Amino acid sequence: MPAIPRKPDSGQIIAFLKELEQQDWVRRSERSRWPRYVFHFAPIENAVRILDDNELRCRNLLEDSGSTFRDAASPEIIATTDHDVKNFVRLYFRPRTPTQFHNEGIRPRDKLTSLNAHCPVPIFFLFKSADILTRLDCHFTDGNPARRRAIYGNDATFLKNLPFKKIYHTGSLGPDSPEKDAIIFHRNAEVIIPERLDLSALSLLACRSPAEKDTFLNLLPEAVRKKYQNRIQVAPVQLHEKKWTFVEQVTLDQEYIVVRFSPDTLTPGPFLAQFELYNLETGKSDIQQIRNFNVRAEPNPFGIELTLRPSHYLFRITLDGNLAYRNTFQADITG
Numbered sequence: 001m002p003a004i005p006r007k008p009d010s011g012q013i014i015a016f017l018k019e020l021e022q023q024d025w026v027r028r029s030e031r032s033r034w035p036r037y038v039f040h041f042a043p044i045e046n047a048v049r050i051l052d053d054n055e056l057r058c059r060n061l062l063e064d065s066g067s068t069f070r071d072a073a074s075p076e077i078i079a080t081t082d083h084d085v086k087n088f089v090r091l092y093f094r095p096r097t098p099t100q101f102h103n104e105g106i107r108p109r110d111k112l113t114s115l116n117a118h119c120p121v122p123i124f125f126l127f128k129s130a131d132i133l134t135r136l137d138c139h140f141t142d143g144n145p146a147r148r149r150a151i152y153g154n155d156a157t158f159l160k161n162l163p164f165k166k167i168y169h170t171g172s173l174g175p176d177s178p179e180k181d182a183i184i185f186h187r188n189a190e191v192i193i194p195e196r197l198d199l200s201a202l203s204l205l206a207c208r209s210p211a212e213k214d215t216f217l218n219l220l221p222e223a224v225r226k227k228y229q230n231r232i233q234v235a236p237v238q239l240h241e242k243k244w245t246f247v248e249q250v251t252l253d254q255e256y257i258v259v260r261f262s263p264d265t266l267t268p269g270p271f272l273a274q275f276e277l278y279n280l281e282t283g284k285s286d287i288q289q290i291r292n293f294n295v296r297a298e299p300n301p302f303g304i305e306l307t308l309r310p311s312h313y314l315f316r317i318t319l320d321g322n323l324a325y326r327n328t329f330q331a332d333i334t335g
Contacts, residue, residue, distance in 0.1 A: 007135070010134035016159060038093060038133070039091060043119050044219065044323065048219045104244060123206070140190070141192065144185050204233060206239050207233070207235065242264070261300055270292040271319040272291055275316075277315050278314040311333070
């Protein structure tokens with residue numbers, strides 16, 4: 001790979017990131033590791049494609065090429081976003097942005113927010129900020145670029161003057177807070193790269209739960225899995241909101257499958273739940289549907305007895321058609 005062109009003030013950018021990380025209000029809080037990274041999250045299906053492609057591509061490139069991808073964005077926001085903005089790969093300075101708040105987690109159709117955005121199983125891409133922000137073609141915004149008031153810059157001076165106390169703001173905002181609109185705007189500040197971004201600066205891939213990590217690994221082609229599996233982890237810090245339904249843990253066995261859903265979900269149902277077991281030795285399948293499935297109404301953990309004791313199978317869970325879990329089991333026959 002040819003050398004990546006760098007900004008003439010790259011040293012100043014790197015020095016600022018270190019200074020930001022050492023500020024008391026950052027290092028003594030949940031933000032302590034944020035300056036080390038810039039963040040991108042994608043639905044699990046898209047995350048698989050990104051790793052297989054070995055690059056992130058902007059929306060316009062994906063649409064123009066006819067690539068299939070799960071659109072987690074709000075149709076209303078996208079419709080009013082300038083066409084030029086969609087020519088950029090878009091990253092964030094922080095996790096848990098307002099955008100993520102509106103679309104994370106499996107939610108029944110009637111419990112989506114008014115923006116109709118939905119990212120049932122998000123995978124986080126953590127890129128080394130010192131690498132990304134010093135690239136010659138990298139720009140930054142002071143807030144949400146879908147809002148026309150966003151200001152763009154690309155040098156150390158602009159970066160230093162960004163309102164990081166608002167960009168990194170955490171906690172709830174009351175409906176009457178005079179700063180609510182400004183903080184929401186700045187929390188969505190972005191780091192943008194034209195058209196496509198290779199994955200050379202990718203440090204970590206973070207999943208919301210052990211079950212979703214298993215699912216992600218299972219979905220990846222074998223060669224891609226071998227390449228990235230050491231970087232795929234359950235999120236080491238709180239990157240996800242975890243307010244809506246997801247699968248926390250699944251235990252696969254010859255006799256039982258035990259599924260634990262997040263008990264704290266704000267959207268427990270109702271879902272059309274489908275539990276699918278595919279016997280990989282016989283080719284037979286067993287699909288169980290539960291209408292009006294409610295995480296809080298069912299036992300949690302949720303158990304399924306396997307009367308035929310299959311030794312090699314694929315197990316899958318969907319909620320309203322959204323993939324929630326997938327993995328394979330193979331009995332250990334060495335003993």
